[in-house]
Amino acid sequence: MKKVFWGIGIVLLSPILLFIILSILLYLPPVQNWAVQKAADYASESTGMDISVGRVALKFPLDLSVEQVGVKQKGDTIAHVGHIIADVQLSPLFSGEVVVDAFEINNAKVNTADMIAAATVRGTVDRMSLKSRGISLNNETVELNGARLEGAWLDIQLNDTITPEDTTSSSAKWKIMADSLVVSRTELTLHMPGDTMSVKAY
Numbered sequence: 001m002k003k004v005f006w007g008i009g010i011v012l013l014s015p016i017l018l019f020i021i022l023s024i025l026l027y028l029p030p031v032q033n034w035a036v037q038k039a040a041d042y043a044s045e046s047t048g049m050d051i052s053v054g055r056v057a058l059k060f061p062l063d064l065s066v067e068q069v070g071v072k073q074k075g076d077t078i079a080h081v082g083h084i085i086a087d088v089q090l091s092p093l094f095s096g097e098v099v100v101d102a103f104e105i106n107n108a109k110v111n112t113a114d115m116i117a118a119a120t121v122r123g124t125v126d127r128m129s130l131k132s133r134g135i136s137l138n139n140e141t142v143e144l145n146g147a148r149l150e151g152a153w154l155d156i157q158l159n160d161t162i163t164p165e166d167t168t169s170s171s172a173k174w175k176i177m178a179d180s181l182v183v184s185r186t187e188l189t190l191h192m193p194g195d196t197m198s199v200k201a202y
Helices: 002-025 029-047 090-095
Strands: 050-059 061-071 075-088 097-111 119-136 139-156 173-180 181-184 186-190 198-201
Touching: 090 097, 173 198
Parallel strands: 139 173, 139 181, 139 186
Antiparallel strands: 050 061, 061 075, 075 097, 097 119, 119 139, 186 198
C-alpha cells in the first residue's frame, strides 16, 4: 500500500519538480543563450526577417540584459541595438501589474525602409530609458516615471503614398500618463512628401 501512495506522490510532484528544475536551468548562461537563439530562429521564420541576438544574461528574478540585437530584411539593416536592460519586479505580475524598475536601450540604429507605407524613419539613439511604477494590464493604463531620450538623431521622410483609412475595430482603451520626459542632445528632421519642405529641430 505504501508503494501505491509513494507512486501517486511521485506522479503528483513530478510536474512541480520539473517546473523548478526548468526555472533553475533558465538562470544558467548556456541554457539562456540556447533558448534565446531558438526564439530568434522562430521569430526569423515567422516574420521573414533575419533576427539575431549576441548575448543574454538573466538574473533572479527578472533582471534581463541583452547585447547585440540585430534585425535585417532583404539584406537591409532594419534595427541594431547594442545593449538592452530590463529589470521587472516579479510579484506584481501575479496581479496583472507590471512594475519596471529599469528599462534602457543603448546604442541603437533604426531604418524602417519600406516597412511603413506612410513614412521612412531613420536614426540613431545613444540612450533611451524609463521607469514605471505600474502598468495595469487589467485597467489598460501605463504610468511612466522618468523617461529620457539622449543623444538621438531622427530623420523622418513622409511619403506620397495615400494609405486607406484604418477601419480595424479595437476595444483597447490604453491611457498613458508620464510625470517626467527629458529629451537632450537630440536632433529631429522632418521631410514633407517630395521634399517640398523640411523642418529641423535640435
